[in-house]
Amino acid sequence: MLLYDDAIAPTPRRVRMFLAEKGVEIPRRMVTIGKGEHLSPDYRARVPSGRIPALELDDGTIICESVAICRYIEELHPEPNLMGRDAKERAIIEMWQRRMEFELLLPLAGVFRHTHPKMAALECQVPAYAEAQKPQAEKRLEQLDRDLAVTNHVAGDRFTIADITAFTTLSFFPRLCGIVIDGKLPNIQRWLADIGTRSSASA
Structure with missing residues (x-):
């Protein structure tokens, strides 16, 4: 997996904080929103929406939206539970x-x-x-x-x-x-x- 991340924006930080609570590390590639890198042809070829963060799975699937990414991580690593036990x-x-x-x-x-x-x-x-x-x-x-x-x-x-x-x-x-x-x-x-x-x- 590869996480496309931005160091400043709060929404990518949500995913980083969620991963840290889980004790899960995912390789990251920085895409700086302030420099417009999320709008570059190279990034849009991988992530058509241009959204940050984005999680690229090993099969090439792209998951955007921070809560969707967190939901995926929660399914893989259910503890400590952060999204509900029942x-x-x-x-x-x-x-x-x-x-x-x-x-x-x-x-x-x-x-x-x-x-x-x-x-x-x-x-x-x-x-x-x-x-x-x-x-x-x-x-x-x-x-x-x-x-x-x-x-x-x-x-x-x-x-x-x-x-x-x-x-x-x-x-x-x-x-x-x-x-x-x-x-x-x-x-x-x-x-x-x-x-x-x-x-x-x-x-």
Whole structure:
């Protein structure tokens, strides 16, 4: 297998953190999004969507989308379990994973992609879209802080892929979007500090 990776973007970091939690190592080839390498003819010949990360299997199959890659790894290496041990737990973790992706990551990514100067070469920036997304992200952060007041982790009492998605999102986007996680969000602060002590956080 070969993992096409980017050192900075948060979505590839999700896969690296997931692999680190599993103790699984996969050879990597760096493809720098900031340099537009994901749009090169050579990369698009291998990965037509141009997505990063992408996992190339030994038979040539390409799996894109970070959660799909994590699902594949979970099937190969079920422990430590990060996506649910039974039908109920899998559904609950998937629910929270999708909430973190759709309600937190996407609004924050929208602000970043449509306002940050370094994204101008890669996006048709629409500042009005970012302006609409920023309050949505802030509102969702307030809700997440309330949620984390009653649980140790995003999807309940144990660490899962939902924590990985939220952690990699909040470690990257807020500071680039003019959003501060401070004492008004004490439970998120506590949770970020806790997740930050895991060895996988440095992946």
